Amino acid sequence: MSSKFTNQQYRLAARPMGMPKTSDWSFTTEDVRDITGGEIIVQTIYISLDPAMRGWMNEGKSYIRPVAIDEVMRAGGIGKVVASKSDKFAVGDYVSGGTGVQRYWVGAADDKTAAFYKVNAKLAPLPKYLNALGMPGMTAYFGLLDVGQPKAGETVVVSGAAGAVGQTVGQVAKQKGCRVVGIAGGKDKCDFVVNELGFDACIDYKNGSVKDGLKEHCPNGVDVYFDNVGGDILDTVLTRINMKARIIICGAISQYNNTTPVKGPANYLALLVNRARMEGIVVFDYASRYGDAVKEMGAWMAQGKFHTREDIVQNLETFPETLLMLFEGKNFGKLILQVSSE
Amino acid sequence: MSSKFTNQQYRLAARPMGMPKTSDWSFTTEDVRDITGGEIIVQTIYISLDPAMRGWMNEGKSYIRPVAIDEVMRAGGIGKVVASKSDKFAVGDYVSGGTGVQRYWVGAADDKTAAFYKVNAKLAPLPKYLNALGMPGMTAYFGLLDVGQPKAGETVVVSGAAGAVGQTVGQVAKQKGCRVVGIAGGKDKCDFVVNELGFDACIDYKNGSVKDGLKEHCPNGVDVYFDNVGGDILDTVLTRINMKARIIICGAISQYNNTTPVKGPANYLALLVNRARMEGIVVFDYASRYGDAVKEMGAWMAQGKFHTREDIVQNLETFPETLLMLFEGKNFGKLILQVSSE
Numbered sequence: 001m002s003s004k005f006t007n008q009q010y011r012l013a014a015r016p017m018g019m020p021k022t023s024d025w026s027f028t029t030e031d032v033r034d035i036t037g038g039e040i041i042v043q044t045i046y047i048s049l050d051p052a053m054r055g056w057m058n059e060g061k062s063y064i065r066p067v068a069i070d071e072v073m074r075a076g077g078i079g080k081v082v083a084s085k086s087d088k089f090a091v092g093d094y095v096s097g098g099t100g101v102q103r104y105w106v107g108a109a110d111d112k113t114a115a116f117y118k119v120n121a122k123l124a125p126l127p128k129y130l131n132a133l134g135m136p137g138m139t140a141y142f143g144l145l146d147v148g149q150p151k152a153g154e155t156v157v158v159s160g161a162a163g164a165v166g167q168t169v170g171q172v173a174k175q176k177g178c179r180v181v182g183i184a185g186g187k188d189k190c191d192f193v194v195n196e197l198g199f200d201a202c203i204d205y206k207n208g209s210v211k212d213g214l215k216e217h218c219p220n221g222v223d224v225y226f227d228n229v230g231g232d233i234l235d236t237v238l239t240r241i242n243m244k245a246r247i248i249i250c251g252a253i254s255q256y257n258n259t260t261p262v263k264g265p266a267n268y269l270a271l272l273v274n275r276a277r278m279e280g281i282v283v284f285d286y287a288s289r290y291g292d293a294v295k296e297m298g299a300w301m302a303q304g305k306f307h308t309r310e311d312i313v314q315n316l317e318t319f320p321e322t323l324l325m326l327f328e329g330k331n332f333g334k335l336i337l338q339v340s341s342e
Numbered sequence: 343m344s345s346k347f348t349n350q351q352y353r354l355a356a357r358p359m360g361m362p363k364t365s366d367w368s369f370t371t372e373d374v375r376d377i378t379g380g381e382i383i384v385q386t387i388y389i390s391l392d393p394a395m396r397g398w399m400n401e402g403k404s405y406i407r408p409v410a411i412d413e414v415m416r417a418g419g420i421g422k423v424v425a426s427k428s429d430k431f432a433v434g435d436y437v438s439g440g441t442g443v444q445r446y447w448v449g450a451a452d453d454k455t456a457a458f459y460k461v462n463a464k465l466a467p468l469p470k471y472l473n474a475l476g477m478p479g480m481t482a483y484f485g486l487l488d489v490g491q492p493k494a495g496e497t498v499v500v501s502g503a504a505g506a507v508g509q510t511v512g513q514v515a516k517q518k519g520c521r522v523v524g525i526a527g528g529k530d531k532c533d534f535v536v537n538e539l540g541f542d543a544c545i546d547y548k549n550g551s552v553k554d555g556l557k558e559h560c561p562n563g564v565d566v567y568f569d570n571v572g573g574d575i576l577d578t579v580l581t582r583i584n585m586k587a588r589i590i591i592c593g594a595i596s597q598y599n600n601t602t603p604v605k606g607p608a609n610y611l612a613l614l615v616n617r618a619r620m621e622g623i624v625v626f627d628y629a630s631r632y633g634d635a636v637k638e639m640g641a642w643m644a645q646g647k648f649h650t651r652e653d654i655v656q657n658l659e660t661f662p663e664t665l666l667m668l669f670e671g672k673n674f675g676k677l678i679l680q681v682s683s684e
Contacts, residue, residue: 063615235606249614264577264606272591272622273405280614 002031003041003083009072009102010319016057018259019327022320024057026070032104038086042079042095042105042116046312047337048130049075049323050164051228054256063282073101073319076135078119078126080342084109094119096129101319103339124301126342127310131334132301133294135283136164137308140226141293143248143281144169145176148224152177155218157237160228161202162189162309164334165250168297169226170199171306178224181217183210183233185329192332196307205233214240224248230255231263238267245276257327309333344373345425347383351414351444352661358399360601361669364662366399368412374446380428384421384437384447384458388654389679390472391417391665392506393570396598405624415443415661418477420461420468422684426451436461438471443661445681466643468684469652473676474643475636477625478506479650482568483635485590485623486511487518490566494519497560499579502570503544504531504651506676507592510639511568512541513648520566523559525552525575527671534674538649547575556582566590572597573605580609587618599669651675 006029013026035041056067056074067074077099081089086109089095097116099105105114119129131137143165150156156173160166161182170180170193182193182202190202203213210233214222221242227234230252241247255262271278286293300306311333313322318337325331348371355368377383398409398416409416419441423431428451431437439458441447447456461471473479485507492498498515502508503524512522512535524535524544532544545555552575556564563584569576572594583589597604613620628635642648653675655664660679667673 061615230611249611251614252611255611262608262611264608264610266604266606268606268610268620269572269591269594269597269604269622271620272593272624273403275622275624275627277619277621278610278613279619280611280617282614282617285617 003034005032005041005043005082005104006030007032007102007104008316009100010316011070011072012057012067013069015059015069016257019257019324020054020057020320025073025320027317032106035083035085035106038108038110039106040081040086040089040109041083042097042099043082044077044079044099044103044105044339045342046127046130047075047077047099047101047319047339048134049326049335049337050136051251051253051256051326053323054327063284075099075101076130078129079105086110089116089118094121094126096134101316103316121342124298127312127334127336128301128308130336131164131310132168132297132306132308136334137168137297138286138290138293139250139281139283140165140168141172141297142283142286142289143250144172144224144226146286147248147279147281148226148246150176150178150224153179154223155179155181155220156224156226157181157183157214157218157222158226158228159183159233159237160251160253161193161199162332163228165228166226167193167197167308167333171197171300172297173224174198175300175305179218181214183213183229189332192309196309210236211239221245226250227252229253234265235267238265238270241270241274241276243274243276245274247276247278249278249280253327310336312336312338314338345376345383347374347385347424347446348372349374349444349446350658351442352658353412353414354399354409355411357401357411358599361599361666362396362399362662367415367662369659374448377425377427377448380450380452381448382423382428382431382451383425384439384441385424386419386421386441386445386447386681387684388469388472389417389419389441389443389661389681390476391668391677391679392478393593393595393598393668395665396669405626417441417443418472420471421447428452431458431460436463436468438476443658445658463684466640469654469676469678470643470650472678473506473652474510474639474648474650478676479510479639480628480632480635481592481623481625482507482510483514483639484625484628484631485592486514486566486568488628489590489621489623490568490588492518492520492566495521496565497521497523497562498566498568499523499525499556499560499564500568500570501525501575501579502593502595503535503541504674505570507570508568509535509539509650509675513539513642514639515566516540517642517647521560521562523556525555525571531674534651538651552578553581563587568592569594571595576607577609580607580612583612583616583618585616585618587616589618589620591620591622595669652678654678654680656680
């Protein structure tokens with residue numbers, strides 16, 4: 001028996017070689033089944049598009065199992081409960097969780113994988129719950145503070161500075177009294193992180209050399225580097241690190257669509273010379289402390305000291321090409337796909 | 343005015359491209375000058391040959407300044423005081439310090455760069471003071487314990503297992519209750535670290551795949567990897583690390599003579615997936631604690647629980663080719679050049 005809802009879904013049709021192609025996806029339509037006790041139907045409003053999604057499309061062991069062929073593509077999202085036979089959520093509640101790339105999610109309200117939790121649309125605009133108040137924000141906050149351990153007066157550099165994680169890394173570091181230098185592609189993004197977010201400087205890797213930019217803007221060297229991009233930029237920053245520097249490996253967006261082997265950091269022996277450290281972070285490890293981060297960043301937001309920018313693209317049907325914006329550096333701010341109205 | 347001693351010295355004639363050639367050295371002879379108040383003359387007996395020496399021959403900023411062109415090649419060594427106008431050392435004292443690659447060292451007894459200190463030939467054979475009781479031992483001890491933080495029951499892997507640093511890393515890890523797996527080149531070295539030093543297993547990278555060896559001998563994965571070699575072996579170990587693994591970057595002997603760029607670890611994103619850490623170590627940082635390490639390892643030696651092996655080659659004149667043994671994996675144990683009799 002089916003509910004009154006019609007679902008549309010992007011499923012993984014093939015494991016991509018390099019950049020995902022249209023043919024790597026299948027677009028399916030099906031009726032949403034009726035729910036039984038304890039279940040809910042969530043209508044997806046916003047879908048978070050993240051670099052990590054590219055990794056989930058590959059076969060092989062990682063920090064999370066790959067998306068299976070023919071499975072609905074995994075994604076975090078914000079939705080509205082449109083049917084409920086659960087005490088946990090009422091119709092009309094806004095929730096955040098693993099909606100997937102589809103119009104409707106259906107299942108148990110306490111499903112461990114989807115892990116839905118209520119969000120308050122009055123406290124902050126819903127897209128913020130996919131940005132600073134969501135996984136990118138948590139990644140930035142705990143990666144910077146727990147792994148990076150920045151001290152006031154130190155220099156923090158972050159790549160992908162205008163992206164979802166980068167925005168928050170830089171602003172949290174500023175709040176902690178650091179000198180913050182971003183690396184981003186293009187004048188608009190650089191102007192944004194300096195003028196709107198309060199970074200001390202931003203290096204435009206598309207116009208001029210990152211090495212020269214680091215020399216100019218990090219006169220005291222680099223104490224903490226939060227790396228979202230890998231590749232040549234990581235290698236260049238390694239040449240400028242200070243003694244006991246901390247490098248947070250959060251991602252390597254420059255390498256995710258490689259068809260050749262990943263470019264390892266040729267300058268990694270800078271770690272030896274400088275007794276420095278390179279460490280990976282996966283946000284899920286900090287789940288029990290998300291509340292602390294939301295509280296602190298929420299307070300800064302309320303005081304007008306913390307801003308984020310989202311790049312919201314319309315229509316589920318644009319998913320395949322919208323996802324590619326991430327890898328082409330075309331999004332300006334946290335990339336979100338809007339599937340239905342709030 | 344000259345003393346009665348005639349010096350012979352290897353000086354850096356040119357900065358090598360790739361493997362050092364004979365023409366990169368000049369061999370000079372000169373009278374040793376007479377000493378004045380506070381000075382000593384040290385006759386070199388043993389010279390420590392270490393992979394790090396290759397790095398000192400390159401131009402450019404590192405953890406220590408490069409050896410200058412025409413300067414006597416830097417080296418640690420053990421010598422005997424043969425003339426003294428200092429209260430600090432008497433004629434006949436054995437000392438360890440920066441002798442350089444030469445027959446005689448002359449200068450102030452308290453010279454900060456040479457940093458001579460007395461060693462007791464009765465407590466341990468002199469070559470041990472260039473091995474476990476010297477810089478390689480200190481590197482191994484503090485790198486493993488301070489950076490690697492191995493816990494009893496964890497699996498520790500060390501490359502260059504039969505080398506000066508590797509021998510000590512493995513034995514200290516065994517003393518701390520770890521499973522220890524070495525990586526070395528050739529059956530003799532592997533047999534030695536297992537049968538003589540008590541490693542649990544050793545992977546012969548010259549006969550068979552390191553990947554298969556790790557699968558077989560590290561059934562519970564790798565918690566600590568002490569890397570002396572870099573290159574492909576580092577990359578392979580990265581595929582087998584556990585959550586929260588610690589990788590100590592001590593050296594990269596496979597890369598020191600590259601004429602092409604260093605091969606960075608292509609699998610470094612394993613750090614992300616496993617929330618793991620890669621950190622460099624430079625032994626000088628632990629100078630204030632060398633005494634603790636000598637005490638603990640000396641006690642194990644006295645109890646017959648700790649062994650080291652030296653590969654002692656005769657004659658100062660063999661220095662250029664003897665040094666190359668390190669990079670060809672030809673030394674079996676800590677490589678030492680004997681310049682004069684004890």
